[in-house]
Each structure stands twice: as C-alpha cells, then as structure tokens.
Amino acid sequence: MKYLTEFRNGDVAQRMAREIRQVATRPWKIMEICGGQTHSIIRNGIDQMLPPGIQMIHGPGCPVCVTPLALIDKALAIAAQPGVIFCSFGDMLRVPGTDADLFQIKGCGGDVRVVYSPLDAVELAVKNPQKQVVFFGVGFETTAPANAMSVHLAKRRGLKNFSLLVSHVLVPPAIEAIMSSPENKVQAFLAAGHVCSVMGYWEYPPLADKFEIPIVVTGFEPLDLLDGIRRAVIQLENCEHHVENAYERIVTYAGNLEAQRLLADVFEVTDRSWRGIGMIPKSGWRLNDKYRAFDAEERFQISGIHTEESPLCKAGDVLRGAIKPAECPAFGKECTPRRPLGATMVSSEGACAAYFNYGRFLSADELASAGAAHV
Amino acid sequence: MCLAIPGKVEQITTSGDVRMGRVNFGGVVKNVCLDYVPEVVVGDYTIVHVGFALSKIDEQSALETLELFRKMGALDEELATEEEAFARAANAAQSACPDGSCEPTAKGLRTDATAKSGPGE
Amino acid sequence: MSDHSVPDFTSWSCPLPLRDYPTIVMGHGGGGKLGNELVEHLFLPAFRNPALESLGDAAVFDVASGRLAMSTDSFVVQPLFFPGGSIGELAVNGTVNDLAVSGAEPKFLSASFILEEGFPVAQLAAVVNAMAESAAKAGVRIVTGDTKVVERGHGDGCYVNTAGVGVLRQGISVGPNRAQVGDAVLVSGTIGDHGMAIMSVREGLEFDSQIRSDCAALNGMIADVLDAVGPSVHTMRDPTRGGLASTLNEIATASNVGIDIDEAKVPVRSEVQSACELLGLDPVYVANEGKAVFFIAPEDADRALDVLRKHSLGRDAARIGVVTARHPRMLVARTAMGANRVIATQIGEQLPRIC
Numbered sequence: 001m002k003y004l005t006e007f008r009n010g011d012v013a014q015r016m017a018r019e020i021r022q023v024a025t026r027p028w029k030i031m032e033i034c035g036g037q038t039h040s041i042i043r044n045g046i047d048q049m050l051p052p053g054i055q056m057i058h059g060p061g062c063p064v065c066v067t068p069l070a071l072i073d074k075a076l077a078i079a080a081q082p083g084v085i086f087c088s089f090g091d092m093l094r095v096p097g098t099d100a101d102l103f104q105i106k107g108c109g110g111d112v113r114v115v116y117s118p119l120d121a122v123e124l125a126v127k128n129p130q131k132q133v134v135f136f137g138v139g140f141e142t143t144a145p146a147n148a149m150s151v152h153l154a155k156r157r158g159l160k161n162f163s164l165l166v167s168h169v170l171v172p173p174a175i176e177a178i179m180s181s182p183e184n185k186v187q188a189f190l191a192a193g194h195v196c197s198v199m200g201y202w203e204y205p206p207l208a209d210k211f212e213i214p215i216v217v218t219g220f221e222p223l224d225l226l227d228g229i230r231r232a233v234i235q236l237e238n239c240e241h242h243v244e245n246a247y248e249r250i251v252t253y254a255g256n257l258e259a260q261r262l263l264a265d266v267f268e269v270t271d272r273s274w275r276g277i278g279m280i281p282k283s284g285w286r287l288n289d290k291y292r293a294f295d296a297e298e299r300f301q302i303s304g305i306h307t308e309e310s311p312l313c314k315a316g317d318v319l320r321g322a323i324k325p326a327e328c329p330a331f332g333k334e335c336t337p338r339r340p341l342g343a344t345m346v347s348s349e350g351a352c353a354a355y356f357n358y359g360r361f362l363s364a365d366e367l368a369s370a371g372a373a374h375v
Numbered sequence: 376m377c378l379a380i381p382g383k384v385e386q387i388t389t390s391g392d393v394r395m396g397r398v399n400f401g402g403v404v405k406n407v408c409l410d411y412v413p414e415v416v417v418g419d420y421t422i423v424h425v426g427f428a429l430s431k432i433d434e435q436s437a438l439e440t441l442e443l444f445r446k447m448g449a450l451d452e453e454l455a456t457e458e459e460a461f462a463r464a465a466n467a468a469q470s471a472c473p474d475g476s477c478e479p480t481a482k483g484l485r486t487d488a489t490a491k492s493g494p495g496e
Numbered sequence: 497m498s499d500h501s502v503p504d505f506t507s508w509s510c511p512l513p514l515r516d517y518p519t520i521v522m523g524h525g526g527g528g529k530l531g532n533e534l535v536e537h538l539f540l541p542a543f544r545n546p547a548l549e550s551l552g553d554a555a556v557f558d559v560a561s562g563r564l565a566m567s568t569d570s571f572v573v574q575p576l577f578f579p580g581g582s583i584g585e586l587a588v589n590g591t592v593n594d595l596a597v598s599g600a601e602p603k604f605l606s607a608s609f610i611l612e613e614g615f616p617v618a619q620l621a622a623v624v625n626a627m628a629e630s631a632a633k634a635g636v637r638i639v640t641g642d643t644k645v646v647e648r649g650h651g652d653g654c655y656v657n658t659a660g661v662g663v664l665r666q667g668i669s670v671g672p673n674r675a676q677v678g679d680a681v682l683v684s685g686t687i688g689d690h691g692m693a694i695m696s697v698r699e700g701l702e703f704d705s706q707i708r709s710d711c712a713a714l715n716g717m718i719a720d721v722l723d724a725v726g727p728s729v730h731t732m733r734d735p736t737r738g739g740l741a742s743t744l745n746e747i748a749t750a751s752n753v754g755i756d757i758d759e760a761k762v763p764v765r766s767e768v769q770s771a772c773e774l775l776g777l778d779p780v781y782v783a784n785e786g787k788a789v790f791f792i793a794p795e796d797a798d799r800a801l802d803v804l805r806k807h808s809l810g811r812d813a814a815r816i817g818v819v820t821a822r823h824p825r826m827l828v829a830r831t832a833m834g835a836n837r838v839i840a841t842q843i844g845e846q847l848p849r850i851c
Contacts, residue, residue, distance in 0.1 A: 001380070001381065001400060001401035002381065002383070002401070002420065003381040003420055003432055003434075003437055004380060004381055004401075006441050007441070009444075012444050012445055012447070015447050016444060016447050019447050034377055036377045036378055089425070116405075116425060116426060117408075117425045117426025117427070118425065118426075119408060119426050120426070140377065142377040142379070142424055142429070143377075143424065143425060145411055145427060145429065146408075146424065146425045146426065146427045149408060149410065149411075149427065153392070153393065156392060192377060193377070194377030194379045194422070194424060194429065195377060197379070197422060197429045197430040198429055220377070223441075223444050227440075227444065248433065248436045248440065249432055249433045249434075249436040249437040249440060250422050250430050250432060250433075251430070252430075256411055256412075256429060256430060258410065258411045258412070258413060259411045259429065262411075
C-alpha cells in the first residue's frame, strides 16, 4: 500500500536503529502516548531493536483502556434493553464491565453490532426507525470528528432514534497529569500522530516548556516510530526540550481546522475519570447543550450501576507507565486475554494484551534467540 | 488509538448533504466522508480513520522523509564493532552535555545521573 | 456458482410441483408429501447417483478394503452467498478437505439441511446446485441426506451439515501430533482470502474489492503431494477458522514442538493485506477454505513445493518455516524488522479495531 509499505522497510529500520545506538550515550525513558503506537512497537519488535538503555514506557493512549468502568456498565445496561441496536467499534466488545462485557450481552440476546464508522450507525438509525440506535463514541481527538459529524448529521436529518454514548478523552491533560505525578519517570514523549492530524501540535509547546521535556509528534509505522525515538534521544542527549514534528506528511502545526470547527460546535470540555488513573480535570469532551438531546446517558437515564474493579488489577499502574505488564502479579496468571481483569489485557493495543500476545513474557534472551534465520 | 490508513481518492460525490468520496486503499475501495478535507481532489492521497478523511497526505514530504530515512546509517555500514561506534560517539561534538551533569530544575523531570559505559551496553 | 455476492435467483426455473411453494414451509421437513417433493425434484436431480436414488434410510455402497476415515462439519456462514462461493461449496469442500488432510481419499458424503420457515426455495436450489458442482469437481458423491424445518425466527435461513467417509491411503501416517523437529513448514497458497471475502459483505464493515473466497477441494492437490513424497509427510491441516496461526499453534501443541516462521515468506494477496490494514486485522488469524499446511521431512520439502506449484490450487505455495526444539508449543515469527514476535492463539473471533 502506497505511503504505508515503504515505512516498513526492514533494512532501513535496522539502519535507523543503528543510528539510535550511536547517538544514545545514556539511558532514557520515553513514553509513546498512543495505544496504536504501543501496538506497533510490540508487534514489530521495535523495542527489541533499541539499545537496552532506551526504555519505552507505554502511555495511556488507549481510549478503550481508560473508558470508566461506570460507563462500560451503562453501555451494557443500554445494550441489553429490547428495542435498542447498540453499535460499537470492535475494540470495545470484550472490555470487561463489572459483571459482563458487550460480547456476552450479545450472546444473551442484546442487539450489539460492530461497525467500522459512526456513519454506519446513523444509517442503521435511518433504516430502523422503530428502534433506538446508540453508538458507543469512545476515543481520543482522532475519533471525535467522526463522532461529532454523526451526531451533527443526525440532528440535521431530524433523527429521533439516534444517540451517542460519549467517552472522549484528551491527550494534553493526560501529559500534564503524568508529568505532575511524583512517581513519574518519563523524560520525553512521542505524541500521537493521528491525534495531531486533527488538533495540530500547538497545544504542546507550553507543556514542553513547563516540564522541560521533548515532545516529538510521531507516526505509527516502524520507520516513523524509530525516527520519533531517534529525535527524542537526540534532544535528551543535548538537554533540549522542544516540540518537533516527525510526521510532516500528515500533521501541520494548526491541524485540521474544519474538524476543529465542528468539534467546537458539538462538544464542550468536561472533567473525566480515566479508568485506572482517576479523575483528570478538563480532560474530556461531552456533548454540549445544542446536542444534549442526542446524549445516550441523558436519553436512557441508567441508574443503580454498582461498579467494582478487580482488586488484583493493576491496569492503572500500567497506564501511567509505573510498571510494565509483566511486573503485575496477576499477569499471565489470574489475568490473561481469555479471562481479563482489566481493559489493558483486552484491548488490542492495551499494553498488557500486547505483551501477552507478542510474547514479552518469554525472557528477552529466549525471544531473541528464537527465530527463522534458517527457514 | 487512531488506526488510520492512506488511500487514494478516486471519485467525489455529494451524498445529500455530505461530501463523500470513493477511496482506494491498495485495491480495497470504501466510501469515505471528505467533509473535513475540502481541499482534497480526485487523485490525492488522504489518511482515513473510521470512515473519515482527516488529512491530505503531503506526497512531497513523504518522499523526502523516506529519502532521509534511507540515507540514515548508510555510511555507517562499514563500522563493524561497537567499540568503534563508541569511539565515534565519544569524539562527536553532538551532546551539549557530554559529562551528563545537566540537571534540569523543572518539576517532574528526572535524569539518570549514572554515566553510561557506551551505547547499547 | 456465480461470482457475485448474491446470485441471480430469478433465472432458476422452479420445477413443478415445487412452484406451489416458493418458500420453505414446516411441511417440507415433515417427511410427507412436501418433503418427498423436495427430494424428488431438487435433491435427487442435483446429486444424482445410484446410492442416493435407492432412497433407503441408509445409503449402501462398496469401498476398497482398508482403513476408513470419517469427518463431519456443520456450516452456518452468514451471508449464505459471498464473493467466490456460498454455504454450498463450503459444505462439500470443508468435509472433503478434512478427509484429505487426514490422508484419506474422500468418497461419500451425507448432507443434512436445517431450513428456516420462509427460506426461498430458489436460494435452496442455488445452494444445492453449488454442492452438486463441488461434489463432482472433488470426485465425491452425496449419497444420503435429511431435511428439517424450524419455525421462522429460529434459524438463519439455512444451516448445512455434511459428514464424509474416505479410504486411508496405504503407507501414509499423518496427524497433528506427528510433526518432528527439523520438518519444513509449507503452505499451499495465499492466506486470509476467505475471511476477508466474508468481511467484505458483512453489514457495517463492507467494502468493495476483488477479494474472493478461496473455497476449494484440496484432495487432488494433496494426492499429488502424497504420490510424490508420501512417507515424508508428517502432518497436514487445512487452516479454516482462526487462520494459519491457530492451525500452527494446534500442531505445535499436539506435537509438543516449537515452530519458527518468517513473516516475509507467508503469501498474502496485496488486496487481502489492504483489507486487513483497513480493519485492523492480522491475516494470520483470518479464515481460509482452500489452503493446506504441510509438515514435511526437510529433504523432500523442495520436491513437495514443486508438486504444489504445478497444481492449479497451489501456484502460490511457499516454504514458510521450520519445526524447532526450542520454545515448545509456541509459534514464533520473524518480523520484517528482523525482530521476533510470538503468534499466540486468538481468544475467540478476531474483531476489527479502530485503535
């Protein structure tokens, strides 16, 4: 695929990794914000290519992982209602609520449907006027424009049977929260390239200045990630701390103004609770007064939710980068992808799932010496 | 988050009130909303997330970036040993803080004070 | 079978007396007149063979002496008709392939239908004709069957079960637990075609492409391989649901060995790769319906590859890996980056993702 495959060239990747090994003279801890970046790093083995001193800390940019448990439970309650078509991205289907997940609700007769785009949910609302169609609008700034458009179109078309269950979270407040934590070890950030394609990167220089920390806007393919890491390391080595754009083919400073215009029209900033982390002020978006009628929480008024996290689950520590998944006592034992205790083990780009599925519980030596050199 | 992949716009229509396009992702074609990229025309590449084009791909920038990547490490392929690489790094005037002693005072940032023995060691 | 996702049913001319009932009713499963009409005017003409035509409660047939293999599978695919095939082809080829990868020559099949009240007879005819064509291509006969009807709302239109019997080849001993350290791992062609063909017509996820199901009977191709290097073949499997990854993991576990593969060598059609990128899926977990993996003693691997590539269904065959004593029961792949990743078995169906 053009503009994708070229950024996966193994030979070039090896050379770029060598560059990093040459410029790094000290150990550094870099956080990649986005779960998609975590997934790519682990799946491609980027972390195996870095010098041992460079450690990647996996950030909380997994909207699936940070969606509050109470909201998952509300989603389950709505999906279980007759007369409701509950639409969701595939990512959310197996995230555990207190007692069940969407997959199980589907198994018990709930009409739960996986869609590719929120526009598919709007179409379902048009085609099924006698049903209430609810779309689970989870995501960071990247997905918000899609969700905003869906509810904007529903309003324009006068649809009475479409609503959005919103759980939008924002990156800059997350960076602020992470850097303000006393246990923080992060020394540089790889900012999420696709979030920045929407929002631009004008929000980051104040953070880079306040915390004196390099922030590199980075893409998702192996070469992009290696370049982002390389630039972060060079800044760290030189005691610099500014914002760089390593994803210039997609990201501009100002971002997508059309998208930002509609986002401002549809959403307003709100405090949000991040599962595993806690309340981060002004860290999310919710539908504003103009669109409040399309808010599924308002429309369905679910009450009596009693949420309970597993006491063994350390997803919060993982999300803040305080521990690696393998350091959690339950990892691979009480908690596996088959029986996940928390969202980070379920979501495809949750750090725990990535570690489990791609084998980081094999010792580093075992994994390095495995391999198809002689195929 | 943010699985977004590049595709080529093959056709643009206005479906009712929405600007839609037929976008070709390496042989797979989907209808994509183009309302957020009014500057995109047929033949352009765009990055698409959950059925929405978010940004036009700057093809010139892409090619330049790839060229830069390809050049990296190309001159260093003769360097066979880690020692040579270390020697280069030690002599290179890259770091503004060669003895690792810089201690930023801002809250929340910590550097490891331990000196390293060499890259990749 | 038509190439289009939904065949043209209007061109089928419905024979009398079926025309009186254009959709399935409860009586078609009752064993009475309506059921007999279906057999007489739909199943018999399609599957035509002496064993079936005697219409006994059991089919009676001769087999060459030797050991028999038997397999059964039920087919519940939705939608019923998809690019490259239908539930009909799947039902025949699925069971044929299970027998073939066990080292047996498939001979006779049963076909049972569970139909939903209201299911159009024209669609049933299309399914049945697809089964007849597939059976003829595979050289097997459908010799017995059954039809039941469930009330509207209690079925997905049409479910099919087939069971098959085959005769084991002499001198061949294959099984999932027989892979040996050093064995070469071969795959007969591109992976992920079937699953992505289904995905392309699935509501909410659909897309346009040239991707078609690879549904095919593999017994001919497998016979060629066994003719050439039979005793060197230790394991054969057709990777269906769960994809190549699940099959290799099953074999690794059953044989208590490790498997190393090179991702770059696993053949994937570029369009299938693109579709997987779009939906965030990994081709190694996507279903196939016309592919086989072989675990062969290394000295005969190249020969087997030649034979596969000469067959119309094996043109893209590739040697993708090797069996190792290290990391037993684990499948490890070398990525394009030169790093290694464990390919674990997925929990349940792989779901599209946006993250």
